[in-house]
Amino acid sequence: MNRKILLSLFLVLMLIAQWLIPYKMIWTNDRTVKEGKVFKFKTMPIDPSDAFRGKFIHLNYDNTLFCLADNKSYKQAQEVFVSIDNDSLGYAKITAISHIKPSNPNYIVANINYIQQLEEDSSCIDINFPFDRYYMEESKSKDAEDLYRKSIRHFTKNVYSVVYIKDGNAVLTDVKIDDKSIKDLIPKK
Amino acid sequence: MNILKDLPELIKADVISSETADKIRSYYKSKEQQSSNKLLISFGILGSLLIGLGIILIIAHNWDDLSNTIKTICAFFPLLIGQIVATYVFIKQRESIAWREAAAVFLFIAVAVCISLISQIYNIPGSIASFMLTWLLLTIPLVYILRSSLVSLFVIVGISYYHIYNNYWSHVTPPDYWYFAFILLVIPHYVQLLKENKWNGFIAFHHWLLSISILVVIPVFIKTNEQLIVIAYASTLASLYIVGSLINFENKKWISNGYKIVAAILSMSLCYMLSFKSFWYDITKATYEFHELQDYSEVIIGTVSTLIAIILLIIKVRNKSIREIQALDVLFLFILPIYFIGHFTTLAQVLMNLIIFAIGLYTIWQGHQKNHLGIINYGLLIISILIICRFFDSNLNFIVRGLLFVLVGIGFLATNLFIIKKRKSNES
Numbered sequence: 001m002n003r004k005i006l007l008s009l010f011l012v013l014m015l016i017a018q019w020l021i022p023y024k025m026i027w028t029n030d031r032t033v034k035e036g037k038v039f040k041f042k043t044m045p046i047d048p049s050d051a052f053r054g055k056f057i058h059l060n061y062d063n064t065l066f067c068l069a070d071n072k073s074y075k076q077a078q079e080v081f082v083s084i085d086n087d088s089l090g091y092a093k094i095t096a097i098s099h100i101k102p103s104n105p106n107y108i109v110a111n112i113n114y115i116q117q118l119e120e121d122s123s124c125i126d127i128n129f130p131f132d133r134y135y136m137e138e139s140k141s142k143d144a145e146d147l148y149r150k151s152i153r154h155f156t157k158n159v160y161s162v163v164y165i166k167d168g169n170a171v172l173t174d175v176k177i178d179d180k181s182i183k184d185l186i187p188k189k
Numbered sequence: 190m191n192i193l194k195d196l197p198e199l200i201k202a203d204v205i206s207s208e209t210a211d212k213i214r215s216y217y218k219s220k221e222q223q224s225s226n227k228l229l230i231s232f233g234i235l236g237s238l239l240i241g242l243g244i245i246l247i248i249a250h251n252w253d254d255l256s257n258t259i260k261t262i263c264a265f266f267p268l269l270i271g272q273i274v275a276t277y278v279f280i281k282q283r284e285s286i287a288w289r290e291a292a293a294v295f296l297f298i299a300v301a302v303c304i305s306l307i308s309q310i311y312n313i314p315g316s317i318a319s320f321m322l323t324w325l326l327l328t329i330p331l332v333y334i335l336r337s338s339l340v341s342l343f344v345i346v347g348i349s350y351y352h353i354y355n356n357y358w359s360h361v362t363p364p365d366y367w368y369f370a371f372i373l374l375v376i377p378h379y380v381q382l383l384k385e386n387k388w389n390g391f392i393a394f395h396h397w398l399l400s401i402s403i404l405v406v407i408p409v410f411i412k413t414n415e416q417l418i419v420i421a422y423a424s425t426l427a428s429l430y431i432v433g434s435l436i437n438f439e440n441k442k443w444i445s446n447g448y449k450i451v452a453a454i455l456s457m458s459l460c461y462m463l464s465f466k467s468f469w470y471d472i473t474k475a476t477y478e479f480h481e482l483q484d485y486s487e488v489i490i491g492t493v494s495t496l497i498a499i500i501l502l503i504i505k506v507r508n509k510s511i512r513e514i515q516a517l518d519v520l521f522l523f524i525l526p527i528y529f530i531g532h533f534t535t536l537a538q539v540l541m542n543l544i545i546f547a548i549g550l551y552t553i554w555q556g557h558q559k560n561h562l563g564i565i566n567y568g569l570l571i572i573s574i575l576i577i578c579r580f581f582d583s584n585l586n587f588i589v590r591g592l593l594f595v596l597v598g599i600g601f602l603a604t605n606l607f608i609i610k611k612r613k614s615n616e617s
Contacts, residue, residue: 007334011279014330015272018300019265021323022307026261029311056309130314172312 036166233291241298271299293337397447
């Protein structure tokens, strides 16, 4: 095949791929929000020295540890399927971790942060939830981060993120403090 | 050009013929064109970079008042412009380096803008590593479609960053070997640049970045025993040094030979590290399961890199005379047995000190042969650093240490004075 035709073909393929990837990101996001189940993930206090990382709030989650009767088949940094369900208070909790895709659509794909070996045949696995950034407008993000930090240190405040989950995809749509969106709590400048 | 002004006078005085004058004029004209081309390329690239980065900053503000749809259109807009310009250049301006590089760089940035803004607008989770990988996968074809050397350089830097991020810093993602696939994809473009032999800054940057990048990824193979990686480093540094002498650098500035400079500095640093007692102490404490050694990733990479270095050494011996073999070309052949001796005896440390001393003396001798003051001082520097290093793990008192420093200083001054005097007497 002529070199120019081949390069033209590659050019067309590259241009299409450059549109397809962002489009797929949006499509997956929309489908998860429309068809997925919504969960409230409770956040936990973060290290105050952890500097503000840009135009987003860095979220640290509570209930990321899951104990199971297995201490051999999982390794640190491994990608696993994490099944999610609501606890009695209405917050999300991990119900199972597995190597194979669960039949229930309420699961996410996440990496193992660390493994605590307990006894001979059991261990606790800490999961890194991938939805740990909530982007804000540049002028509001610093105030939002400060508000988030203050609220999570205040034990009477309920701080959680709203996450839609379907077939391994997770979409973070809001961060709420006492059921009010953090966006509405920041005064307009 | 002053010489151009003088040409009529030189013709009148019969110093040069009018034909020669015409040749001189056309020579300077072509030189002027070349430098204006370089300027055009530089400004083209700089302009694209600034516009691209400016767009990132404007849209990254994440305007709250705009709907997600508008924000999404804004995210795709630079991508659309970049693609239109790239297609135009591909069809109409393929021969212009300035157009090709500027269009490629702009599209390279536009892809990053689009992906990161979509992630930001929709709060799509993902690590910086996965973002980098997607970005590079979507843009690496530009290296061949628009023959963009700058994108090739960006890919080398980007994939090295990805590799470091994914394998050293991030303990929460499993290691992967995308790095090697990307470097292999860039190599044909690099070889093409060398073949064309149009010497420009792009090739020099490739030399530098490739050599640094290769060395940066080696620690990824440390899994069981970190000392074992010394073999891989010694062989890879020798390979880089040999590659630096195989590529034709005639009439080129010495600074463009990144392979030789990086390999020379790091080979000597490795030697100094191996001349310390503490390193060999750790080696003697190391325990191996010998029947498992063939499974160690350090052993596998060590063996592969040593074989590559031996092949390159054979190529060098065949292509050039044996007299052109440098100390750093064969250093790995000495380090390998010394490393094994080090498991059983402290003699290894003594041998390493002797090797550094021998390299220093050999360099001084080479400088003397070439009557090159720079090489002589480099040899003296090698020996001086060896002496300074020995200060740290010896129990000599301050008076002896002080005296040694004074002696080294006198050695430097005396040798330089001797050479300068010799040069003057030769000239007279």
